[in-house]
Amino acid sequence: MLQLRSPPPATSSPSSAVSLSTLAPRLLPLRRRCRGAGTPLGGKTSSAVRASSAAPGATESEVVVEVAHREVARELASLAEARLGARLLPSAVPPDVAEFRSGGAGNAVGSLDVRRGAPGSTIDFMLQSSLHCKVPNGAIDITSLLIFLNASTDAPHFLMEFIQGSPTSIVVLLDLLPRKDLALHPEYIERYYENTQVDKQREKVEELPQARPYRSQSLFVRSTFSLTAILMSIDCGQGGEGTLEEIVRGQLATAASALLQIWLDSCADHTSEMEEGERENMIKRDQIVRSKSIEVDLTSNLPRMFGPDVADRVIAEIQKAFGVQEAKH
Amino acid sequence: MLQLRSPPPATSSPSSAVSLSTLAPRLLPLRRRCRGAGTPLGGKTSSAVRASSAAPGATESEVVVEVAHREVARELASLAEARLGARLLPSAVPPDVAEFRSGGAGNAVGSLDVRRGAPGSTIDFMLQSSLHCKVPNGAIDITSLLIFLNASTDAPHFLMEFIQGSPTSIVVLLDLLPRKDLALHPEYIERYYENTQVDKQREKVEELPQARPYRSQSLFVRSTFSLTAILMSIDCGQGGEGTLEEIVRGQLATAASALLQIWLDSCADHTSEMEEGERENMIKRDQIVRSKSIEVDLTSNLPRMFGPDVADRVIAEIQKAFGVQEAKH
Numbered sequence: 001m002l003q004l005r006s007p008p009p010a011t012s013s014p015s016s017a018v019s020l021s022t023l024a025p026r027l028l029p030l031r032r033r034c035r036g037a038g039t040p041l042g043g044k045t046s047s048a049v050r051a052s053s054a055a056p057g058a059t060e061s062e063v064v065v066e067v068a069h070r071e072v073a074r075e076l077a078s079l080a081e082a083r084l085g086a087r088l089l090p091s092a093v094p095p096d097v098a099e100f101r102s103g104g105a106g107n108a109v110g111s112l113d114v115r116r117g118a119p120g121s122t123i124d125f126m127l128q129s130s131l132h133c134k135v136p137n138g139a140i141d142i143t144s145l146l147i148f149l150n151a152s153t154d155a156p157h158f159l160m161e162f163i164q165g166s167p168t169s170i171v172v173l174l175d176l177l178p179r180k181d182l183a184l185h186p187e188y189i190e191r192y193y194e195n196t197q198v199d200k201q202r203e204k205v206e207e208l209p210q211a212r213p214y215r216s217q218s219l220f221v222r223s224t225f226s227l228t229a230i231l232m233s234i235d236c237g238q239g240g241e242g243t244l245e246e247i248v249r250g251q252l253a254t255a256a257s258a259l260l261q262i263w264l265d266s267c268a269d270h271t272s273e274m275e276e277g278e279r280e281n282m283i284k285r286d287q288i289v290r291s292k293s294i295e296v297d298l299t300s301n302l303p304r305m306f307g308p309d310v311a312d313r314v315i316a317e318i319q320k321a322f323g324v325q326e327a328k329h
Numbered sequence: 330m331l332q333l334r335s336p337p338p339a340t341s342s343p344s345s346a347v348s349l350s351t352l353a354p355r356l357l358p359l360r361r362r363c364r365g366a367g368t369p370l371g372g373k374t375s376s377a378v379r380a381s382s383a384a385p386g387a388t389e390s391e392v393v394v395e396v397a398h399r400e401v402a403r404e405l406a407s408l409a410e411a412r413l414g415a416r417l418l419p420s421a422v423p424p425d426v427a428e429f430r431s432g433g434a435g436n437a438v439g440s441l442d443v444r445r446g447a448p449g450s451t452i453d454f455m456l457q458s459s460l461h462c463k464v465p466n467g468a469i470d471i472t473s474l475l476i477f478l479n480a481s482t483d484a485p486h487f488l489m490e491f492i493q494g495s496p497t498s499i500v501v502l503l504d505l506l507p508r509k510d511l512a513l514h515p516e517y518i519e520r521y522y523e524n525t526q527v528d529k530q531r532e533k534v535e536e537l538p539q540a541r542p543y544r545s546q547s548l549f550v551r552s553t554f555s556l557t558a559i560l561m562s563i564d565c566g567q568g569g570e571g572t573l574e575e576i577v578r579g580q581l582a583t584a585a586s587a588l589l590q591i592w593l594d595s596c597a598d599h600t601s602e603m604e605e606g607e608r609e610n611m612i613k614r615d616q617i618v619r620s621k622s623i624e625v626d627l628t629s630n631l632p633r634m635f636g637p638d639v640a641d642r643v644i645a646e647i648q649k650a651f652g653v654q655e656a657k658h
Contacts, residue, residue, distance in 0.1 A: 181510030182552035184614045186621055189548050199548065213542055219518050219528065222556040223511035227548050285513045292515055 068248040069162035073143040076260050077128050083264050087121040097317045102306045107134040114321040124150040125321045133305050140165050151283050154179050155267035168240040171214050175229035179282050196262045199228040201255040210234045218296045224289050290322040397577040398491035402472040405589050406457050412593050416450040426646045431635045436463040443650040453479040454650045462634050469494050480612050483508050484596035497569040500543050503588050504558035508611050525591045528557040530584040539563045547625045553618050619651040
């Protein structure tokens with residue numbers, strides 16, 4: 001979740017450790033951000049990432065680093081919000097977390113939006129985040145959309161993350177995150193993964209000649225995904241900026257949209273009869289996955305990108321959304 | 330386990346259903362089987378597959394269909410037997426299951442050997458099987474080595490399977506099969522998968538340019554493997570017979586041997602303190618994995634290859650080893 005681990009360069013061995021400083025993407029051109037009244041979230045700005053350095057003639061608050069995957073994420077978030085409607089409470093994130101930037105050189109900007117589920121709904125929270133971090137030869141852009149369910153249901157959570165480390169390559173993580181031990185529950189596999197034919201989306205993305213399997217360095221993180229998760233690294237090679245944008249707006253957007261639709265149709269509304277022990281077990285599993293994900297992803301990386309003060313504020317807010325104790329960092 | 334599903338042809342989409350009849354490998358040349366006294370299991374013949382038609386000048390009992398992966402499997406089985414020693418009871422499989430063939434046209438031959446664990450040991454059973462099935466333009470060869478542990482330990486089982494559908498391509502399944510819900514047990518991941526560095530073996534096989542991820546058509550089967558499982562399809566293309574043999578005797582043998590060594594060192598001897606509820610849960614999980622695997626793999630495929638009578642006999646023996654009820658077929 002909120003995978004702040006950097007994507008591996010396309011040529012690296014899967015085993016090589018990658019740090020932010022080893023990535024050397026070019027800075028994407030900054031574009032004016034023009035969100036018309038026609039976009040479902042036209043008035044909402046908290047999930048936009050404002051660049052720390054403005055394009056010529058633009059003021060700082062007017063510009064964003066616009067990458068195709070961020071637009072895709074925004075559209076899908078709008079779609080989910082429109083469908084979930086009153087089941088989502090208004091955003092309750094303080095302004096200095098809704099948008100934040102690194103101190104000093106100001107080489108990183110981010111945004112976080114969390115909307116809790118309304119009482120009586122199956123929704124725990126919907127979290128959108130966007131991070132942009134300059135590195136010596138370019139920038140890294142990470143966009144996340146998580147919609148987690150509460151303990152009234154055992155249905156999977158929705159997870160979508162794009163990690164773009166260069167204008168020609170991206171890592172995509174798309175999954176209906178299981179909440180039960182799949183090998184112990186074949187009926188859960190059948191209900192949420194077989195009957196929904198979710199694996200077809202994975203197959204379509206995997207067929208792209210530019211796609212290779214992406215494996216998290218963290219074995220724990222790997223264990224949290226389902227058997228139909230789309231965990232791919234797409235690398236279009238030198239001069240492949242246009243191809244990547246087409247893939248992001250084409251196949252990746254289609255797969256993400258299909259997964260969200262499946263989740264909205266088959267998971268979001270579904271409450272589950274469970275024995276108390278079973279529910280307790282699920283809650284315990286959920287807690288471990290959430291805590292461990294924050295520990296693996298955020299507490300090790302966010303301070304490096306934004307400095308300890310900003311990172312603490314942002315992590316505290318995510319912990320609040322996740323309903324977990326403060327992680328050590 | 331005992332993956333009798335046929336390997337997909339290398340050019341097929343991962344979603345395409347493949348039946349035995351769609352595979353068109355060439356028959357491998359039969360060779361005399363000469364096992365010298367120097368081989369650890371020189372006197373053991375039950376795991377050899379005898380061909381249904383003999384090479385010129387050879388009697389039926391002298392010849393086997395020899396493929397490189399079968400030799401590798403035999404060597405590893407010998408290694409395991411040597412190390413486990415008296416912890417394995419003598420083979421207790423009736424002769425008509427130790428070696429069997431299809432009736433009528435006799436286009437399939439197979440062997441099964443099961444050695445139960447000695448009382449007081451951690452071993453439940455060691456199962457070796459070998460299948461050779463002629464298809465219109467060639468043959469399919471499947472070799473399996475499973476070493477399962479009993480409920481005195483929660484350590485992973487060992488699984489190795491080779492499914493060769495043509496002289497130039499093979500599917501390899503190699504894993505330490507987890508017995509717990511990994512997302513709920515980060516300490517289990519750390520102990521058996523992180524500390525043992527087992528993932529390095531997967532990385533090495535994955536680096537082969539001929540290797541592609543292999544995904545079982547069964548979502549359930551996928552859910553039984555660990556996050557470091559080697560599930561690869563190796564396709565060397567036209568004229569690649571020699572290359573495949575080199576890879577099987579080289580990289581695949583090395584990875585399989587390393588995994589077995591890790592399993593012998595870190596899993597085979599290890600008894601586990603567990604709460605009773607935890608142990609019950611593990612036993613239940615084990616039972617589901619075993620029953621469902623037989624259902625998915627064997628009861629749907631073995632009758633097609635060997636006819637119902639032979640298949641029933643063989644499946645009954647595997648069910649006995651697995652300690653599960655008769656599956657419907």
